[in-house]
Amino acid sequence: MSSVCVKICGLSTEETLDATLEAGADLVGFVHFPKSPRHLPLERGRELAERARGRAQRVVLLVDPKDALLSAAVEALDPDLIQLHGRETPQRVAAIRAETGRPVMKALGIASAGDLRALPAYAAVADRLLLDAKAPPGADLPGGNGLTFDWDLLKGAALPAGTMLSGGLDAGNVAMALARTGLTAVDVSSGVEIRPGEKDVAKIAEFVAAARRRA
Numbered sequence: 367m368s369s370v371c372v373k374i375c376g377l378s379t380e381e382t383l384d385a386t387l388e389a390g391a392d393l394v395g396f397v398h399f400p401k402s403p404r405h406l407p408l409e410r411g412r413e414l415a416e417r418a419r420g421r422a423q424r425v426v427l428l429v430d431p432k433d434a435l436l437s438a439a440v441e442a443l444d445p446d447l448i449q450l451h452g453r454e455t456p457q458r459v460a461a462i463r464a465e466t467g468r469p470v471m472k473a474l475g476i477a478s479a480g481d482l483r484a485l486p487a488y489a490a491v492a493d494r495l496l497l498d499a500k501a502p503p504g505a506d507l508p509g510g511n512g513l514t515f516d517w518d519l520l521k522g523a524a525l526p527a528g529t530m531l532s533g534g535l536d537a538g539n540v541a542m543a544l545a546r547t548g549l550t551a552v553d554v555s556s557g558v559e560i561r562p563g564e565k566d567v568a569k570i571a572e573f574v575a576a577a578r579r580r581a
């Protein structure tokens with residue numbers, strides 16, 4: 367069986383980035399969204415993304431970015447993948463992909479079976495999909511809330527290869543999540559933190575090992 371693909375999101379220090387790379391994560395995520403406790407100014411994102419160059423896929427996470435921000439983020443971080451975690455339409459995803467020339471991963475919030483109806487339209491234009499728990503009404507963040515969704519909703523769904531699972535994952539539940547959904551790619555932020563925005567090197571290593579330990 368091939369190895370599970372792991373992304374650690376919301377990195378903000380050299381120490382935790384290095385620990386993530388040493389643990390063997392495939393993707394490292396840098397959040398540029400001022401409301402997030404993981405928000406990185408673009409110049410700080412530039413430094414960390416440069417440090418990870420050639421060692422993992424560098425992902426910049428943006429929420430409903432305007433064209434000017436997209437250009438600035440691409441110039442600063444030179445990302446291997448753009449994660450769109452807002453309310454971008456399929457048309458907007460396609461436009462962002464075309465304008466930037468970068469692969470795009472579109473995040474979709476899942477709370478009920480009906481939320482899966484949007485999948486085909488996004489699968490047609492995005493390079494990768496990411497399934498996250500839908501944020502509660504009034505939440506400050508559209509993701510990164512440490513909430514799981516009912517993984518059984520995915521039973522029987524036609525999910526494109528490489529679809530990534532996220533939302534409330536941690537070292538204690540990631541193997542179960544992979545087994546229940548049949549997916550082979552995971553993303554985590556809160557579950558490897560001591561407090562919002564503060565990653566923990568031991569939790570990162572435990573998460574990567576746990577994701578790859580499944581039978």
Ligand SMILES: O=C(O)c1ccccc1N[C@@H]1O[C@H](COP(=O)(O)O)[C@@H](O)[C@H]1O
Pocket residue numbers: 375376395397399402403404405427429451496498507508509510511512513532533534535553554555556557
């Ligand atoms: O991490 C954030 O602060 C964030 C902000 C805005 C949108 C998405 C964000 N994170 C993404 O949310 C999911 C789930 O995170 P968690 O593990 O439940 O905390 C993950 O894909 C992050 O990339």
